[in-house]
Amino acid sequence: MIPNKVNSICCIGAGYVGGPTMAVIAKQCPHLKVTVVDVNKDRIAAWNDECLDNLPIYEPGLSEVVAEARGRNLFFSTDIVSAIKESQMIFISVNTPTKTYGVGKGMAADLKFVELCARQIAEIANEDKIIVEKSTLPVRTAQSIKQILSAYQNGCQFRVLSNPEFLAEGTAISDLLNADRVLIGSEDDELGKRAEEALVDIYSHWIPKERIIRTRIWSSELSKLTANAFLAQRVSSINAISALCEQTGADVDEVAHAIGMDSRIGSKFLKSSVGFGGSCFQKDILNLVYLCRHFNLPEVADYWEQVVHLNDYQKHRFSKKIIDTLFNTVSGKKIAFLGWAFKKNTNDTRESASIYIADELLQDQAEIHIYDPKVSEQQIFSDLEFLQNNRREYHLNNTSQFEAMSMDKIRKLVHVHSDPYAAMHKAHAIAVLTEWDEFKTYDWQRIYKDMLKPAFTFDGRNILSKRMLDEIGFETYNIGKGD
């Protein structure tokens, strides 16, 4: 029988979502045994590392939560078989990247890891289980999961729930503890409702009942893609206006403030930038676009695709501005990058704007010196290598037309520093690409003295005071600030 209350759960996938989400559930529900499993042995070893600085993910507040629950009711393991057998509820939180091959290449979500999980559960399960979709999935994926589960005819009953995750990186723990809402989509039958009750019971330990939304399963799946599309659309909308501000002498921060005071618009998510990054926005919008084309809705598909095109334009605009300003070439010039992560307070670099901007500058033979407080040198080179091997056709900007560069050449041109002042020493220009707070506290007088003149700054996040930099003597460029 599908239980309406559970005491053991597991999560397949110990990544940016599986790790923090399960750690918070374990913290808030000490009676519940929570096991997080992954095929990646190194990742699991890092989650089990005695030194909490070595956890595989950097998130403010995460190490405290892990310290409290790990070994008590929170366990990290590579033993997927035992975890599936022993758990009444199984969360699937594996990666669902954009397909890089075959049908839907560059657009559709690659669901092979989700399918593998469903097959593994069906093979191993020896009693009824609740399966929870935590990964972000195209609408109607639950039907495919059900089809796989029931095809095995192992005598067990399964019910699939959709419970998309809305946490943002850098604020994952507070987002999980104080979620705006928890969304649960379920099948509309008695067992589906029992499964739904069991999941509501877990969240009810800390989320107020009125914030737990229950919907049809398809609405829940589609709400996740829609939420990300709306959020990314706001960033592309303000970035579009930033280009107009630069031409007209308006200031994008003033425009954002003025429109954000309208309670119908609201002030959040209106910060103009060098372009959105992260593993979700682009992937999820492309997935939505693919779905719309699949359901023969080309106008709807084109509408959403424009959000991604505008984002590519914004990244390209920034690199072009650097090249144009530095007298039409950056060949042999030293450009210092402050920040590589896709946003502050995370070590995640997936789809970070920095990768594409570096690529475009490297094509123009720049020498790039990078400092990021949380991203490793190994990660930076692996990001650049990944791009060389996966130039995707849907990118509007020039990078898809570029020739792949050899890693030997990249290693000659790219240097990673652990000291920001060393990264900026004798630089021709500085590009601010991530909004880390520490950048604001630097000794900008000292940096100016140490740079080649004219000393250029390109603030892709508008975090440095333009007035202060102008007074010191810098030649400044800020996103969305016209003269």
Ligand SMILES: NC(=O)c1ccc[n+]([C@@H]2O[C@H](COP(=O)([O-])OP(=O)(O)OC[C@H]3O[C@@H](n4cnc5c(N)ncnc54)[C@H](O)[C@@H]3O)[C@@H](O)[C@H]2O)c1
């Ligand atoms: N990163 C975010 O902020 C965020 C937020 C909300 C939703 N999501 C969604 O959550 C899902 C997971 O994202 P993520 O950022 O945690 O990904 P991730 O790449 O950090 O983690 C996924 C993990 O799943 C593991 N895995 C893959 N297949 C497996 C299998 N068959 N068995 C066991 N382990 C397996 C991988 O080894 C990896 O460690 C995606 O669908 C994503 O779109 C992500």
Ligand SMILES: O=c1ccn([C@@H]2O[C@H](COP(=O)(O)OP(=O)(O)O[C@H]3O[C@H](CO)[C@@H](O)[C@H](O)[C@H]3O)[C@@H](O)[C@H]2O)c(=O)[nH]1
């Ligand atoms: O006003 C803004 C807000 C964000 N960004 C950029 O947009 C990207 C995404 O930022 P954010 O949404 O804060 O981080 P993510 O961790 O990608 O979180 C998004 O993607 C997750 C994965 O699906 C969802 O769960 C979250 O709700 C959703 O905010 C980053 O590059 C930000 O710098 C801006 O440029 N301007």
